[in-house]
Amino acid sequence: MTAAAARKPTPESATTRLSRLLTMVPWLLSHQGVDIDEAAAEFGVSRAQLVSDLELLFLCGTPGGMPGDLIEADWEDGKVYLGNADHIARPLRLTVDEALTLMVGLRALASTPGIAEHEAVSRALTKLEEATGAVGAASARMQVSIDDGAQQSTLTGARRAVQDHRRVHLRYLVPGRDEVSERDVDPMRVVSLDARWYLEGWCHRAEDVRLFRVDRIQGLDILEQDGTPPPHAQPRDLAGAAFTPHADDLEVVVETDRSAGWIVEYYPTQSVEELGDGRRRVTLRVSDPSWVRRLAWRMGGHLRVVAPADLAASVTSGAEAALAAYAAPPTPAPGEARPAADG
Known part of the structure; x- marks a missing residue:
């Protein structure tokens, strides 16, 4: 092999490399003996x-x-010759609907500041356009938008802060503590993950890289300070889940009915098990269980805490105390006579 072949390749994400390998194998099988430089260019x-x-x-x-x-x-x-790989020789085939959906998503990514692999996105989009021809041209007339006006404004501000390297001040709802926090953030990129938009940046409050869900940002102000993150701040690998619980977070299991189904969309979950008739068993990791108690009381029986047992018992005792308070006779105001007893 040549000295060039021995040089270390440029670092890239595992997801990008896996995607290339899955495409490469069927292509090489159908182009046996292709020149190695031609294959690299392909x-x-x-x-x-x-x-x-x-x-x-x-x-x-x-x-x-x-x-x-x-x-x-x-x-x-x-x-290049490849063998013993017939089990993955079939190239990926997309239906027209799948191709159009993918093209619309790629256009949304291509227009997002902070995406690290714009070139790869553009290259994939070009190949899809060539393959779909006139049918694919319809995707150019489609745009991905957000219905919520406030969320759209937040997303626009986040993108501008990334582009201009400006620090932002956030009012952010932390669902794990059921509170709104104030923090300054040096934005790094805006990303779409699992059909939601996120702002990733260096959080000065946590002194670490954090991922902020755009629909939970209740206020975003672009500051005059330079928003360049510190040199050691690195974007997270988003190949897995967006939410990464801490090791000491408490695991909580709840059961919900159809009226409380929105919980799995709003709160980070570990797992969701369908129980039938719209009921679900949901596992969450929380840093402060007090908000789970408040949520259970607020849901009025549509959510039941299953585990841990002490948290379930505290929810039950709190609900019983509230009911007892409603049943007790009212305390008279100072100077007001107490009601006479029956009999």
Whole structure:
């Protein structure tokens, strides 16, 4: 192999590399003996990166890990040959609806400041447009918008702060504590994840990188201070879930009926189990269980705390105390006669 092949490839996210590998295998199988430089150009990577991908394929295959289970790759003479990979040889095929949906999403990403891989987004969009032709042209007339006017204004302000490198002051609802906090943030990027918009930035209150859901930002003011995050602030890997609980957070299990179904959309959850008839068993991780008690009381029986047992007992005792207070006779005002007893 050449010295160039031995050089370390440019770092990238695991998600991006996996996507390329899944596309690369069927293409190489249908182009046996392709020149290695031609293959690298096809996938928009360097020769060194392609060699690194081929080396990784040696470790991939069907369960078992025996030599006959792994993908075979050979590129010693500058020509790439792939074998024992027929199980993933079928290229990805999108329906027209799937392609249009993907194109609309890519256009929304391409217009978002702070997206690290604009070039990759544009390249994918171009390929989809070429593949769909006139049908795909309809996606150019579609836009992704937010119905809530206040949320749209917040999102616009967040994007402008990212673009201008300005610090922002947030009034942010923290659902885990059921309170509105005040904090200054150096914005890093605006991202869309799981159909929601987030502002990611360096939070001066937490002294760490935080992800703020746009629909929970109750106020955003762009400040005059420079908003460049500190050098050690790094964007989070968003390949997994947006919400990452702390190790000492309490695990709470609740059961909800159809009227309380909105809870799984509003609060970060660990798991949701469908029980039938609109009922769900929901697991959450919370830093302060007091807001769970208040939520259960406020829901008036539509939400029941299952675990932990002491939290469930405190919800029950609190509800009983409230009912007892309603049942007690009113305390007379100073100077007012007490009502006469029956009999």
